[in-house]
Amino acid sequence: MKKTYSIEVDCANCANLMEEAARKVAGVAAVTVSFMTQKMTVEFCPGQEPKRVMQAVLKVCRKIEPDCDIDF
Amino acid sequence: MNRKQRKRLTRILLTAGAAILLAVLPVTGLLRLAAYLAVYLLIGYDVLRKALLGIRNGRVFDENFLMAVATLGAFVLAVLTKSGDYNEAIAVMLFYQIGELFQSIAVGKSRKNIAALMDLRPDHANIEKMGQLCRVDPEEVAVGSIIVVQPGEKLPLDGVVVEGSSALNTAPLTGESLPKDVTVGDSVVSGCVNLTGVLKLRTTKEFGESTAAKILELVESAASRKSKAENFISRFARVYTPAVCAAALALAVLPPVAALMLGNAPMWLTWLYRALTFLVISCPCALVISIPLTFFAGIGGAGSRGILIKGSAYLEALAQTKYLVFDKTGTLTQGSFTVEQIRSVSMPEEKLLEYAALAECASSHPISRSLQRAWGKPFDRSRVTKIRETGGHGVTAVVDGDQVAVGNEKQMAALGIPVFSDTKKGTAVHVAVNGNYAGQILLRDLPKPRAAAAVKALQAQGIQKIVMLTGDSPAAAQTVAQELGISHVHSRLLPADKVERVEALLAEKENGTKLAFVGDGINDAPVLSRADIGIAMGALGSDAAIEAADVVLMDDDPMQVSRAIGIARGCMKIVYQNTVFSLGVKFLFLALCAVGITNMWFAIFADVGVMVIAVVNAIRALKIK
Numbered sequence: 138m139k140k141t142y143s144i145e146v147d148c149a150n151c152a153n154l155m156e157e158a159a160r161k162v163a164g165v166a167a168v169t170v171s172f173m174t175q176k177m178t179v180e181f182c183p184g185q186e187p188k189r190v191m192q193a194v195l196k197v198c199r200k201i202e203p204d205c206d207i208d209f
Numbered sequence: 210m211n212r213k214q215r216k217r218l219t220r221i222l223l224t225a226g227a228a229i230l231l232a233v234l235p236v237t238g239l240l241r242l243a244a245y246l247a248v249y250l251l252i253g254y255d256v257l258r259k260a261l262l263g264i265r266n267g268r269v270f271d272e273n274f275l276m277a278v279a280t281l282g283a284f285v286l287a288v289l290t291k292s293g294d295y296n297e298a299i300a301v302m303l304f305y306q307i308g309e310l311f312q313s314i315a316v317g318k319s320r321k322n323i324a325a326l327m328d329l330r331p332d333h334a335n336i337e338k339m340g341q342l343c344r345v346d347p348e349e350v351a352v353g354s355i356i357v358v359q360p361g362e363k364l365p366l367d368g369v370v371v372e373g374s375s376a377l378n379t380a381p382l383t384g385e386s387l388p389k390d391v392t393v394g395d396s397v398v399s400g401c402v403n404l405t406g407v408l409k410l411r412t413t414k415e416f417g418e419s420t421a422a423k424i425l426e427l428v429e430s431a432a433s434r435k436s437k438a439e440n441f442i443s444r445f446a447r448v449y450t451p452a453v454c455a456a457a458l459a460l461a462v463l464p465p466v467a468a469l470m471l472g473n474a475p476m477w478l479t480w481l482y483r484a485l486t487f488l489v490i491s492c493p494c495a496l497v498i499s500i501p502l503t504f505f506a507g508i509g510g511a512g513s514r515g516i517l518i519k520g521s522a523y524l525e526a527l528a529q530t531k532y533l534v535f536d537k538t539g540t541l542t543q544g545s546f547t548v549e550q551i552r553s554v555s556m557p558e559e560k561l562l563e564y565a566a567l568a569e570c571a572s573s574h575p576i577s578r579s580l581q582r583a584w585g586k587p588f589d590r591s592r593v594t595k596i597r598e599t600g601g602h603g604v605t606a607v608v609d610g611d612q613v614a615v616g617n618e619k620q621m622a623a624l625g626i627p628v629f630s631d632t633k634k635g636t637a638v639h640v641a642v643n644g645n646y647a648g649q650i651l652l653r654d655l656p657k658p659r660a661a662a663a664v665k666a667l668q669a670q671g672i673q674k675i676v677m678l679t680g681d682s683p684a685a686a687q688t689v690a691q692e693l694g695i696s697h698v699h700s701r702l703l704p705a706d707k708v709e710r711v712e713a714l715l716a717e718k719e720n721g722t723k724l725a726f727v728g729d730g731i732n733d734a735p736v737l738s739r740a741d742i743g744i745a746m747g748a749l750g751s752d753a754a755i756e757a758a759d760v761v762l763m764d765d766d767p768m769q770v771s772r773a774i775g776i777a778r779g780c781m782k783i784v785y786q787n788t789v790f791s792l793g794v795k796f797l798f799l800a801l802c803a804v805g806i807t808n809m810w811f812a813i814f815a816d817v818g819v820m821v822i823a824v825v826n827a828i829r830a831l832k833i834k
Contacts, residue, residue: 173505200266
């Protein structure tokens with residue numbers, strides 16, 4: 138399952154780093170962060186609850202940019 | 210400006226004002242230090258906080274860290290040397306914030322520009338409820354609902370016209386504002402603008418499956434297929450910052466130690482200052498921001514001209530295209546055949562055409578459709594049974610109890626039926642009834658009006674080899690090729706042969722160049738995916754083409770291919786300019802700094818200035834014609 142969220146990220150480099158960090162979160166099969174469109178597209182592993190996975194994703198993203206926000 | 214940007218602007222103005230005030234006020238000693246420290250914190254608190262959080266989260270080397278170390282260092286140096294020049298730290302932080310503000314405004318603006326160019330998203334759909342028009346969210350409209358589109362409104366969903374007639378402006382999708390007349394029974398796609406009359410549509414797709422939504426999704430997800438240039442930059446940024454920090458540390462320690470060993474004065478503070486300046490110059494922002502921004506602007510600009518590029522990787526490949534392979538039918542030619550001549554053996558010509566048209570009634574092949582059109586009468590499908598279509602050959606069916614075979618020479622050869630040898634220009638469709646040859650229908654497919662000009666434009670752009678592939682007869686292929694000025698032609702190809710041809714061409718071309726295949730997306734999905742870049746043309750309303758291709762031309766004008774290549778090349782030029790320029794200036798200043806020619810003021814100007822120029826240059830990609 139693939140879902141797209143809007144994400145608030147302020148620097149292009151951070152978007153790249155978030156992509157990398159989010160990829161390592163359990164339950165995430167693939168992820169891309171577009172700094173230009175401020176969108177995060179996440180492909181979840183089968184049987185995962187997107188909300189729960191996204192909470193973990195937000196947590197790792199906040200580690201990169203403390204005031205980042207994902208709308209989920 | 211949004212809330213964050215306004216807040217940053219306020220802080221910048223306050224800091225600038227306070228710095229000027231402090232310069233004239235006669236405060237001295239500790240009070241002076243405290244006042245400057247307060248101003249410094251006002252402008253830099255967020256950077257310091259992020260740097261601290263970064264360290265706590267195990268991410269030491271980022272731009273916040275660089276700025277924090279450099280400015281705090283400058284502050285400490287000012288205290289140690291008792292120079293009282295606290296302005297430097299504040300100025301560096303101030304310009305850094307100005308740069309960040311500018312970047313955020315510029316990016317936000319181009320984001321909005323591009324969104325406006327790709328203004329396909331409909332805001333509402335009108336549904337009739339008890340004689341009243343109600344506005345609803347297009348996402349809530351079920352398939353099969355009747356919606357009303359007023360003149361001036363965007364079509365919110367794909368559908369079929371059930372009432373009214375009007376002209377549609379397809380410009381939002383194709384970039385070309387040619388009005389298209391529609392009337393009852395026509396299929397229409399979302400994203401077009403209704404121009405003249407009120408239309409009632411029965412929707413055929415949900416919003417998410419509609420053309421407008423699909424195109425938007427495609428453009429928005431374009432970022433996921435990253436180009437080599439972008440990947441290079443993100444890899445570069447990963448090693449760059451730690452490397453610069455290490456170099457700065459070396460700059461602070463090694464020269465003084467060396468001087469000590471040689472018995473000279475170590476000048477610790479001078480070298481420390483240089484190391485801090487080094488850190489200020491080193492921010493990788495200009496590069497990291499400008500490359501994706503350029504691609505984004507290029508893809509957005511192309512999109513507004515009806516050229517959808519599915520990712521920056523394809524934009525990059527398009528710029529390197531040297532071999533261009535065209536499918537003939539529907540790509541270079543109009544794809545609708547007109548009957549030139551009917552040569553019947555014994556039956557009336559009219560009867561021969563009827564057999565052919567009926568046998569082909571279930572096929573969507575361009576030739577079949579042309580035969581159906583030429584016959585021009587409604588079908589009674591119950592007259593036709595046992596239809597079997599063989600790709601690249603033709604169709605066999607039973608029409609009114611007669612065994613009918615319709616197809617090319619291969620089909621007839623397979624059935625062991627001798628045919629008229631065709632000497633005429635055009636495409637011959639042979640017909641056999643009950644195993645006997647009945648005659649042939651000669652069809653002609655005219656080149657598109659702008660096809661010859663498109664081939665010329667591509668040659669002028671330095672495309673090395675233009676190849677035309679077709680399943681058609683050599684005679685028909687040669688005629689078209691001569692008219693268009695194409696010298697490499699391969700005819701009589703089955704879909705699988707086309708893949709083989711493309712593979713041979715792929716092996717033949719030089720390394721580092723790319724091969725693009727242009728087709729109409731019907732029957733050529735395997736070739737589209739085998740080529741380096743698959744370009745589908747005339748995709749308006751064809752989901753299959755949008756899925757299969759890497760670059761989608763909404764229009765069916767072959768000129769768009771040359772335009773797409775032009776945009777891609779323009780965009781890549783900007784990418785190279787920005788890469789060379791930002792890296793060049795950075796390294797120049799790093800070198801100047803190491804030998805002590807620059808100070809921190811120059812450093813921050815170099816950093817912010819390069820970023821501003823790179824961003825302005827990147828936005829140019831939006832306007833490449």
